[in-house]
Amino acid sequence: MNNNPYLPELATVQEVITETGNIRTLRLTLDNKESMEKFTFRPGQVGQLSVFGTGESTFVINSPPTRRDYLQFSVMKAGEVTSRIHQLNAGDQVGLRAPLGNGFGFEEMKGHDILFVGGGIGMAPLRTLLLYMIDNRADYGDITVIYGARSPKDMCYTYEFEEWRAGGVNLVLTVDAEFPGWKERVGFVPTVLNEEAPSPNNRIAVVCGPPIMIKFVLFNLKELGYEDPQIITTLEKRMKCGIGICGRCNAGSKYVCLDGPVFSYDQIRAMGGEL
Amino acid sequence: MAVKIFIAADRLDSVLEKLSTKIDLWIPALLKDDKSGPTGFVQYTPGITPAFDRQTTMPLKKLLLPQEETLLRFKYQKDPEGSLKTTIALDDPKEARPTLVFGARSCDVRALVTLDRVFANGPYVDPYYVQRRKNTLFATLVCGQTDSKCFCSSVGGGPADMEGSHLRIVRLEDGYLVEALSKDAQPLLADLAEAPDKSRDQLAAKLVKEASKRQVGDLDTKDCAPAFRNRFQQNDYWASMVSQCLSCGVCTYVCPTCYCFSITDETRNLEGERLRSWDSCMFYHYTLEASGHNPRPTKLERYRNRVGHKFSYIPERYEGLLGCCGCGRCIRSCPVNIDIRQVVGNLKENSNEQ
Numbered sequence: 069m070n071n072n073p074y075l076p077e078l079a080t081v082q083e084v085i086t087e088t089g090n091i092r093t094l095r096l097t098l099d100n101k102e103s104m105e106k107f108t109f110r111p112g113q114v115g116q117l118s119v120f121g122t123g124e125s126t127f128v129i130n131s132p133p134t135r136r137d138y139l140q141f142s143v144m145k146a147g148e149v150t151s152r153i154h155q156l157n158a159g160d161q162v163g164l165r166a167p168l169g170n171g172f173g174f175e176e177m178k179g180h181d182i183l184f185v186g187g188g189i190g191m192a193p194l195r196t197l198l199l200y201m202i203d204n205r206a207d208y209g210d211i212t213v214i215y216g217a218r219s220p221k222d223m224c225y226t227y228e229f230e231e232w233r234a235g236g237v238n239l240v241l242t243v244d245a246e247f248p249g250w251k252e253r254v255g256f257v258p259t260v261l262n263e264e265a266p267s268p269n270n271r272i273a274v275v276c277g278p279p280i281m282i283k284f285v286l287f288n289l290k291e292l293g294y295e296d297p298q299i300i301t302t303l304e305k306r307m308k309c310g311i312g313i314c315g316r317c318n319a320g321s322k323y324v325c326l327d328g329p330v331f332s333y334d335q336i337r338a339m340g341g342e343l
Numbered sequence: 344m345a346v347k348i349f350i351a352a353d354r355l356d357s358v359l360e361k362l363s364t365k366i367d368l369w370i371p372a373l374l375k376d377d378k379s380g381p382t383g384f385v386q387y388t389p390g391i392t393p394a395f396d397r398q399t400t401m402p403l404k405k406l407l408l409p410q411e412e413t414l415l416r417f418k419y420q421k422d423p424e425g426s427l428k429t430t431i432a433l434d435d436p437k438e439a440r441p442t443l444v445f446g447a448r449s450c451d452v453r454a455l456v457t458l459d460r461v462f463a464n465g466p467y468v469d470p471y472y473v474q475r476r477k478n479t480l481f482a483t484l485v486c487g488q489t490d491s492k493c494f495c496s497s498v499g500g501g502p503a504d505m506e507g508s509h510l511r512i513v514r515l516e517d518g519y520l521v522e523a524l525s526k527d528a529q530p531l532l533a534d535l536a537e538a539p540d541k542s543r544d545q546l547a548a549k550l551v552k553e554a555s556k557r558q559v560g561d562l563d564t565k566d567c568a569p570a571f572r573n574r575f576q577q578n579d580y581w582a583s584m585v586s587q588c589l590s591c592g593v594c595t596y597v598c599p600t601c602y603c604f605s606i607t608d609e610t611r612n613l614e615g616e617r618l619r620s621w622d623s624c625m626f627y628h629y630t631l632e633a634s635g636h637n638p639r640p641t642k643l644e645r646y647r648n649r650v651g652h653k654f655s656y657i658p659e660r661y662e663g664l665l666g667c668c669g670c671g672r673c674i675r676s677c678p679v680n681i682d683i684r685q686v687v688g689n690l691k692e693n694s695n696e697q
Contacts, residue, residue, distance in 0.1 A: 073467045074414045074606075074617075078429055120417040120429060120617075121610035125633075147633030161429040163417075279636070306632045308606045311467035315603030316622070316629055318648075319638075321656035326466070340575055342630075342638040342648070 073311050076118050076163030077103055081156050082138055087224040088217075090145045091189055092154055095131075095138040096164065109133055110171030111196040112302065112330045116310045117141060117153065118163035125149040126307045126325065128193040129166060134203035139166070142192040142224060168310045172197050172274070172300065172330050181209040183266045185285050187216050187257050187277025191224050193302045193329075194276055202235035212266050216242040216257035216281075220250050240264055258284035261292075268293040274300045286333070296333035303329050303336075303343065319343055346523040348532050349539035355393070355519065358535050359445070363387045365531060366480075367442040369406060371399045384444065395446050395514065397488055398670065402599035403444060403451050407458065407475050411620040414471070414606065419613040427613075439475040443531065445482045446512065449504040450495045450670040452481050454599030456507060457668070460661045461602060471619075480528055482510035482521060485554045492671030494560025494684060500669055503555035513547040520547040560669060562684045563691070564654065570690035571655035578643065584686045585646040587679040592623035594673035594681075600653070600666050603629075624649055650686055 078099040085093040094117075098104040111132055118124040125147075131140035143153045156162065174197060182201065186194045194213075201208050213232065217223040220243055233239050242253035242260045253260055257277065273294055275285055282301065289299055305317035305324040312326030320341030322328065336343070350358045362368050368387040371394045373380055382394045383401035417431045455476070462472035486495075486502035495501055505511055509528035513520045520539050523529040539547070574580050595601040605622040609615050622629060625645050631637045639645045653666035667683075674682050 072470050074469075074471075074619075076431070078431065118608075118617075120419070120431065121608050121615050123608045124606065150633065159426055161427070163429075163431065304632070305638065306630050308604070313461060313467065313469060314606070314622075315624065315652070318652070318656060320651075321659040340572055341651075342644055 073165070074309070076116065076124075076165045079139075079162050079164045081158050081160045081162065083158055084156065087142060088222050091142055091224055092145075093130075093140060093142045093224070094153070094156065094162075095140050096162065097138050098164065099161070107136075107139070107166075109167035111174055111200045112169070112171035112193060113167035114169045114310075114325075114329060115139070115141065115164050115166030116168065116307075117143075117149075118165075119149060119152045119156070120163060122152040123149045124163070124165075124308075124310075125153075126168075126310060128196065128302070128329070130192040130195045132196050132200040132203060134200055139164070142189065142195075144189045165310060169325060169329050170327060174200060177201075177272050178207045179209070179270075181266070181269075181271040182211045183271055183273040184211070184213040184215070185257060185261060185273060185275045185277070186213070187281040188218070188222060189224065190277030190281070191215055192276075194274060195225060197274060198232065198237065202232065202237065205236050209270070210238065210266075211236065212238040212240065212264065214240045214242070214257060214261055214264060216244070216260065216277075218244050219247050256284075257281050258288045261285060261288050265292055268295075268298060272298055272300060276302050296337060299333040300330060301333070301336075303331060346529045346532050347539055347544065348521050348536040349515075349518055349543055350521060350536050351518040354536065356389070359387055359393070360389050361535060362443070362445070362531065363389075367440050369403075369442060369444045371395065371446050374401070384447070387445075393446055395484060398448060398450075398486075398493075398672075400597065400672075400676070402454065402597060402670070402672065403447055404454070404458070404599055404602070406442065406444065406479060407455070407472055408462075408602055408604070408621075411618055412471065414617045414619050416616045417614065439478040442475075442479045443482060444479060446484055447481055448484050448486045448670075449500055449502060449508075450486075450493075450668045451599055452483050452507045453495070453498075453500040453504055454668040454670070457600045457657065457664060457666050458602055460664055480509040480531070481507060482512055482528075483508035484512045484514065485551055487514060487550070487554065489557075489559045490671070492674040493669065494562050494671060495669035496558045497560040497562035497564055497684075498665050498667050498669040501555060502557050502559055503551050511551070513550050515543060515546060515550075520544070522547075560684070562669075562688055564665060564667075564687065567654040567687060567690055568659050571651055574690055575647070575651075580689075581643045581647045584689075585642055585681060588625075588642045588646055588681060589679060590625050590627070590642050590645065591678065592625040593676045593678070594683075595623040595625055595649070596621070597672040597676045599668050599670060599672070624652070646681075646686075650683065653683075654687055654690075 079096040083095040116124045127141040145154050184194045303324045307317045307325045308314040310325045312323040317324040320339035322339045369384045372385045374383045381400035384403045419427045422428050462469040509525045511522045630639045657666035
């Protein structure tokens, strides 16, 4: 990154993938070849993506640092910037300030079994860590992924599921209700979690999804015997500067943009503040 | 050797005029042609009458953190193949000109200790702020005009506190004694006025000594963080403190240490700029997320956050530093008389009762 933290680097959209009705994935490369070659980050770190003239928003880099052909972002259409991002095509230029934030503690997770619990677009931040682990498979024990969406049409990364399974992942897919042709599980994520009941022994759970899912998943994880430090999630806030200065994304004395977005549940309890 | 001068009251205008040829000079003055109207810091031009007799209505933060500034400019250009290519250029933060603020008060300058920690001391450094900060000197008035809203001594300052100042101004009956406190400020005083005579020098020293002993405000600001945390969930407490709040945001607007900002793009045709502008945590939209979720949806959470930021979060984050300079502007300007001293003072009172 250059020495002005507000100055984005120019990047070009290489590919746009339509994931669902309101989620698109962008694959970018930095225009400056040297920057692209030198670009390093931790799984879970984020970037401020700008469309000049509309503004910036924060998204996790959901490709892993082990795969360097492009940087990937998945964007759900929600507000002004995300709507503009959805209009982008291959060849369009954007701005990128990255990497920002803390990322996952993947070093401490080594030697552990891992449970990913994702809902909807919440799979995006999990994907970077999941692929990193697949690319370093020997470092981790069992990897179970429980991924749910409202319907099969609302599921991201469906084209990769076979690759995940081939990479040694116990992938449990679920949708909220029966759907023609759907051969995987049916039921809400927290329910499927209870049915699977992955042992908390030597395991880290990484959870991301809509607030209501998080609430019940958290409750069920505790029932299954998981302790707060074993449960990791990523927080979201409205952000502007992305570097811990502008003031708005605080929860207690922590800035989600700088100290997060990845926190364990004991950290979240300790920080207090509004979520 | 200390460099001191005495500026006779009737020579103030000519001395300021001469000073303004050496450096960009900013002074406290009326903002409108109305003697009882608001005051603030303005760039000196001959004929402007300084308002040294009272604290300014507006703080001096705009000199270091303008209410609105351009961070960068961008332009889309069509290439021969018809596709749009982007160029972006930084708005050069090196443009800051050497500036002297003449006549701010201890509280005004002390506020910069907080801003410096946030903007200049990492982990990320804000180059726009730092460039202006490096180029700004402060000639600070030893304060003799405190009122019932002032509480600078409660937050680590005091009427004669010179932390962050380069020159000290002592107001005498017939003029001003100005003393350089740092080497880089000494050249500014050359050829401006005579050195003070012994009696004025002694009188000024006595006034400084008296001012430095004065205790302004009796708010206990020690260890507010645990008390704040204790109160955090007590909605009745916060509701009783802010029930009359109008969410107008004037407390953040006049606050020398409130620095929160927004970043927005402005564009016309194929070019535009990215702007930074003051924002306020008192506003609903400040934390409103695109999903519709708002972590601080009512004035209760918003005011609680303002108090928490200044007296709990900043101290926790930055080694005990307070996010308040005790100037009292938020108390003076509040249209519904909310007094932050009362809110902070009561944090520790019977905090376990509900």
